[in-house]
Amino acid sequence: MTSMTITTTTSQVPSQAPWLRAFFQRCWRVGILLLLVVASLGMSQLAVAQADTDREMVTAAPGISADQWRQVRSGETGPNYRDSRFDSNYNLINSSGETWRQIRNRWVSPFGLITVGGMIAVIALFYFIVGRKHLDEPRTGRKLFRWSLLMRSLHWTVATLFITLALTGLNLLFGKFVFRTLFGDAVWAWMISASKVLHNYLGPVFGILLVVLLLKLLKDNIPKKHDLQWFKMGGGLVGKGHPDAGFANGGEKAWYWLLATAGLVVVASGFVLDFPNYGQGRDTMQWANIIHAVGALGLTAVALGHIYIGTVGTEGSLEGMTTGYVDETWAKEHHNLWYEEVKDQALSEEEVAAQKAGSSSGGDVSATKPS
Incomplete structure (x- = not known):
């Protein structure tokens, strides 16, 4: 019982x-x-605080009055307000600087915060509602070589620099509203100083390596007719089945060309700001700062989507950029046209392990040629 x-x-x-x-x-x-x-709600309050330029002005320069601004706009500020550079008649206090401050704090900062924060919220909602995209068929265990060690090293170096620049840039733009309140002036000042040094010195390195990466990937990112169908099907989210894709699908090509256009504009404007000793005036640097901030905030928002899809969002995607190999099933579902080109080169896991062992020992092992 x-x-x-x-x-x-x-x-x-x-x-x-x-x-x-x-x-x-x-x-x-x-x-x-x-x-x-x-x-x-917290981010909206932070955005409102950023947009309140008058409150910041009172803190930054409490002695500025309407009469002083009239004097500045008339150009009669005198030698005490002049640029210290030799033979310069540029006024350090000028109305264009106030215009730059208004655009930066009233428009760029709050809407940039909303864009980045909104992307994080959309990705989180998508993950919890739709979930991770799993493979439709079981893995075969046979591998296709996709990324060489050189390309993986270049990708991860550029990605690490991008993330570092994004974090330090966000700290320079919004840190005073967050970390200064949390940790006080001493810690915040150290964080801002470190962020500025890292951003200024790593920016040019990122720019050079980005150009190298773009050149290496150019041939695989030429737009094709089937890319339009990829977008119509939302990369496979709309309708049944998977849209056709070569080595790079439509979404990857869009990210590539965004980096090749807006990314290079951000790099170029960063160089203008990083090297002020080539004769550019403050007006030029003010506009370069606005362009740099708008482009960088937009790229950061889109990069969050790229990071999500390439890591936790899609099963099997991260393996290619960590091991160099992808499973046959993943290749067939996400890059079917490329799979048809290289399917005869598939290797078993034992063969892949033997190749890696031979490569690490310096042996003569014939690896599959990457696309």
Whole structure:
């Protein structure tokens, strides 16, 4: 009798477990949504604080009056307000500087924060509602060589520099509203100083390596007719099946050309700001600063989507850029046209391990030629 009771109780557990799991998953997702709502409210307050340029002006320069601004706009500020450079008649206090401050703090900073924060919220909602994109078919265990060690090293170096520049740039733009309040002036001053040094010195390195990366990837990112269908199907989210894609799909090509256009504009404007000793005036540097900030904030927002899709968002995507190899199933589903070109070059896991062992030992191992 006792054994029957135990058996009955055990048999009920599997039928109840899915309901419990579903209940806890709903509670967990509702909690995440509430957290996002609270975070968005906090970000909106931060955006409003950024847009209040008059309050910042009172803190930065409390002695400025309407009469002084009239004097500045008339150009009669005198030698005490002049640029210290030799033979310069440029006034350090000028109305163009106030225009730059208004544009930067009233428009660029708050809307940039909304753009980056909004992208984070959209990605989080997409993940919790739609979830990760898993492979439709089981993995075959056979691998296709996709990225060489050189390309992987170049990619991760550029990616690390991009993330570092994004974080330091965000700190320079918004840090005073966050870290100064949390940690005080001493810690905040150290963070700003470190951010400025890192941003100024790593920026040119990033720019040079980005150009190298873009040149290496150019031939695989030429737009094709099937890329239009890729966008119509939302990369496979709309309709059934997967859209055609070569070595790079439509989304990857869009990211490439965004880097090749807006990315290079950000790099160029950064060089203008980083090297002021080539004769450019402050008016030029003010506009370069606005262009740099708008482009960098936009790229950061889009990069968050690229990072999500290439890591937790899509099963198998990260493997190619970490090991150099992708599974046949992944290649067939996401890059079917490229798969048809290289499917005869698939290797078993044992062959891949043997190749890596031979490469590390300096042996003569013939690796599959990457596309």
